[in-house]
Amino acid sequence: MRVASRVFAALAAAGLAFVVVSGVVDSSAAALPTASAPEPPIEELTPIRDTVVFPVGVAIDSRETEGATSELLLRHFDQVTPENAMKPESWYDAAHEFAPSPEIASLMDFAAANDLRVYGHVLVWHNQIPAWFFERADGTPLTTAPADQQILKDRMHDHIFAVAKYLSDNWGSFGGGNPVVAFDVVNEAVVEGASDNLGMRPSDWYRVLGERYVDLAFRYADEAFNQMYAAPGAAHPVALFINDYNTDQPTKRAVYLALIDRLLARGVPIDGIGHQFHVGLDVPVDNLARALDDSGGRGLVQAVTEMDVPTGTPPSDATFLEQGYYYRDAFRVFRDRADDLFSVTVWGLYDARSWRDSQGGPLVFDDALRAKPAYYGIVEGHADEAPLAEFLGGSGSTSPMLYVAGAALLASLGAAWLVWRRRHSAGVAGRAKVHPDAGVSADEALATLSRRLPPSGR
Numbered sequence: 122m123r124v125a126s127r128v129f130a131a132l133a134a135a136g137l138a139f140v141v142v143s144g145v146v147d148s149s150a151a152a153l154p155t156a157s158a159p160e161p162p163i164e165e166l167t168p169i170r171d172t173v174v175f176p177v178g179v180a181i182d183s184r185e186t187e188g189a190t191s192e193l194l195l196r197h198f199d200q201v202t203p204e205n206a207m208k209p210e211s212w213y214d215a216a217h218e219f220a221p222s223p224e225i226a227s228l229m230d231f232a233a234a235n236d237l238r239v240y241g242h243v244l245v246w247h248n249q250i251p252a253w254f255f256e257r258a259d260g261t262p263l264t265t266a267p268a269d270q271q272i273l274k275d276r277m278h279d280h281i282f283a284v285a286k287y288l289s290d291n292w293g294s295f296g297g298g299n300p301v302v303a304f305d306v307v308n309e310a311v312v313e314g315a316s317d318n319l320g321m322r323p324s325d326w327y328r329v330l331g332e333r334y335v336d337l338a339f340r341y342a343d344e345a346f347n348q349m350y351a352a353p354g355a356a357h358p359v360a361l362f363i364n365d366y367n368t369d370q371p372t373k374r375a376v377y378l379a380l381i382d383r384l385l386a387r388g389v390p391i392d393g394i395g396h397q398f399h400v401g402l403d404v405p406v407d408n409l410a411r412a413l414d415d416s417g418g419r420g421l422v423q424a425v426t427e428m429d430v431p432t433g434t435p436p437s438d439a440t441f442l443e444q445g446y447y448y449r450d451a452f453r454v455f456r457d458r459a460d461d462l463f464s465v466t467v468w469g470l471y472d473a474r475s476w477r478d479s480q481g482g483p484l485v486f487d488d489a490l491r492a493k494p495a496y497y498g499i500v501e502g503h504a505d506e507a508p509l510a511e512f513l514g515g516s517g518s519t520s521p522m523l524y525v526a527g528a529a530l531l532a533s534l535g536a537a538w539l540v541w542r543r544r545h546s547a548g549v550a551g552r553a554k555v556h557p558d559a560g561v562s563a564d565e566a567l568a569t570l571s572r573r574l575p576p577s578g579r
């Protein structure tokens with residue numbers, strides 16, 4: 122063989138080996154399950170939870186407590202948040218009686234059986250709460266009259282204590298085997314642009330009780346979860362969080378932290394600051410770092426409680442790749458601040474289960490339960506998933522285009538050589554498969570490669 126032929130042969134082999142090894146050839150693309158198809162096998166990937174030092178959580182309902190989804194969950198996560206099951210409305214029947222939804226028991230049983238931590242969500246919120254909470258027995262609205270305020274204080278107290286009692290009666294005392302390790306006590310108490318009231322959201326809680334509703338919620342939660350229903354000798358087993366969205370935005374963060382500072386000044390038993398992080402590709406990852414940094418130094422832990430990153434619509438391979446970088450960089454921020462972090466939770470297991478799926482698949486796994494670039498971004502540098510981590514573009518801000526363009530060049534040189542050989546050598550004439558094991562022709566490989574490439578200018 123002439124030297125030039127050898128060089129071309131090496132290039133062809135390298136190019137096609139790259140294409141195959143790097144996963145650019147997606148031989149499973151046609152295997153999407155239909156509604157009646159058997160459940161997909163779960164990929165044997167490095168568990169996300171093994172790549173971080175903080176607990177990593179996911180929001181679920183009972184659909185994720187069995188079958189393939191539960192297998193995926195148990196492989197990658199060590200904590201769950203009930204997406205809806207523990208919101209105020211889930212604890213009552215139509216007659217206003219305390220009647221916990223069966224969803225709660227499903228989640229708690231699943232967590233107890235599988236040694237998962239439960240991050241409770243949420244005791245006091247203005248959403249997903251029955252209207253009667255804020256009404257007198259005759260259905261008229263509660264006012265700021267002392268008798269009405271007492272009604273609402275009693276309701277809040279009884280709600281929090283009933284939740285703690287039910288959970289400890291059925292799954293053990295807190296700190297004595299109960300899976301619950303934290304609770305969002307108050308959710309979304311502040312809003313931007315409410316300058317007349319220190320940024321407090323004008324919810325019914327606030328309207329009737331004023332800012333002290335937040336204080337009361339934490340005091341009741343502390344008494345119930347960390348005293349009355351705590352295991353003897355357990356020191357403060359349930360971390361009590363305040364939680365909010367847009368904490369990555371400076372104006373929202375300012376009112377949030379100002380409230381937290383007032384709570385601390387009043388000696389309110391708050392343990393943690395929650396950041397929902399319902400962000401998007403347009404929110405700089407730096408903003409997440411700033412949210413965590415600005416919230417530090419108060420002696421409180423922090424949690425990322427509800428992260429999701431929609432791509433915008435329509436989602437594409439290119440935007441999912443960009444999303445992979447986003448998750449990679451966000452988890453770099455989290456790993457760098459691991460000492461402050463109680464946990465990091467994503468708001469759903471796979472795209473179709475996200476409340477924001479219509480904004481462009483925001484989560485880490487796709488609807489066939491396969492890892493998206495987001496997964497490879499999260500574990501990059503912390504797991505052996507090397508080829509696909511390379512597909513994500515290597516380190517720093519290097520564009521994946523350089524890497525992929527190199528591969529494309531090698532592959533096209535290889536293809537050219539094959540055409541030449543086919544025309545000039547009887548020995549290889551008619552052989553469509555360029556690599557006996559790959560099972561793809563050069564043309565097919567190139568077509569697949571170009572389908573997977575981000576459009577130029579990413």
Ligand code: XIL
Nearest residue numbers: 204205242308366397427468475476
């Ligand atoms: C969302 C759930 O994901 C949806 O299923 C539900 O319909 C509405 O609530 N902030 C919160 C979460 O604290 O409880 C919300 O969850 C998302 C925004």
